[in-house]
Amino acid sequence: MSAEGTSPDGNGKVSRVFRIGTRKSQLARIQTDSVAEKLKELYPELNLEIVGMSTLGDKILDTALSKIGEKSLFTKELENALERNEVDLVVHSLKDLPTTLPAGFTIGAVLKRENPHDAVVLHPKHVGKTLDTLPDSSVIGTSSLRRAAQLKKRFPHLQFKDIRGNLNTRLKKLDEKEDYAAIILAAAGLGRMGWDDRISQILGPEDCMYAVGQGALAVEVRARDLDILEMVSVLHHPETVLRCITERAFLRCLEGGCSVPVAVNTEVKDSQLYLTGAVFSLDGSDSLKETMQTSIATDDKSVDEEVDERVQRVGVTASKICGGAQDRAERLGIDLANLLLSKGAKEILTVARQLNDAR
Secondary structure, three states: OOEEEEEEOOOEEHHHHHHEEEOOOOOHHHHHHHHHHHHHHOOOOOOEEEEEEEOOHOOOOOOOOHHHHOOOOOOHHHHHHHOOOOOOEEEEEEEHHOOOOOOOOOEEEEEEOOOOOOEEOOOOOHHHOOOOOOOOOOOOEOOHHHHHHOOOOOOHOOOOEEOOOOOHHHHHHHHHHOOOOOEEEEEEHHHHHHHHOOOOOEEEEOOOEOOOOOEEEEEEEEEEOOHHHHHHOOEEEHHHHHHHHHHHHHHHOOOOOOOOOEEEEEEEEOOEEEEEEEEOOOOOOOOEEEEEEEEEEOHHHHHHOOOOOOOEEEEEEOOOOOOHHHHHHHHHHHHHHHHHHHHHHHHOOOHHHHHHOOO
């Protein structure tokens, strides 16, 4: 049985209560509230209760994420609650979810992606500058190996230093001290917090390609709860689902995670899905980058096809989206990863992992 309780509604009837698990940070609550609002719009009768909890990633704040070596830093406690039937669904930033989920769980919805790119937030004394125009040896805060590797190569006059904490904490560290000239954050998170005015520069793919799944929210559920899976599936955004399936397949095939610099860029144009993927050494001096594409057009036969609800592609269940398109998206990610592996990606990532562990 699932965790739902019962609640008397206005007519004295007893209705089901769905519990949504979330991290306790302000951003996580904003993201979860937005998903709850969408569900309420679609199902006005729905009773929802939001349950906040702290994860390992929220508690360990003095160590770089890549050094902790745990793939499910921000998700494990939430999944434990899902397994114990204490919550019915969990809202995550998709980029926090490992490409292989624990048995019994699935991503039942991937919502429309917001800006997936990274943003530069400057210390107030540097307002008006860009990464190009900051003084030599300016210190940039980021705890992401992916961001640091790309930006070290692109902006050799800058220095990079770890910074941890939620968005509020990191902005406070930037503004109240002189330790950092700027910090790099996900544009989507800043936007959801209403802090677009702090963004000095959006980093395009030529400067910094983004993380797998960045900018998209995911709803994780128990795979056996077909009624909940059906309920949340209407939140799926087809283009975002296909882009994120190809990105996650690429990362899974490379065996990447927080502890290695892997970056992507995806685009849908004229029914073609384009995936650019790259791997980097820690200092960005060594890298491999390639682009491939596939058709995600649906033909007349596939429009009415039945998609097996039990089929997961890199953890995603999307039974209302053309199965052939999903298969081609997954295959694109695998093919691009294999192309990079054939050119030496494994060696680059192995050295990056070893050097990171030794830091």
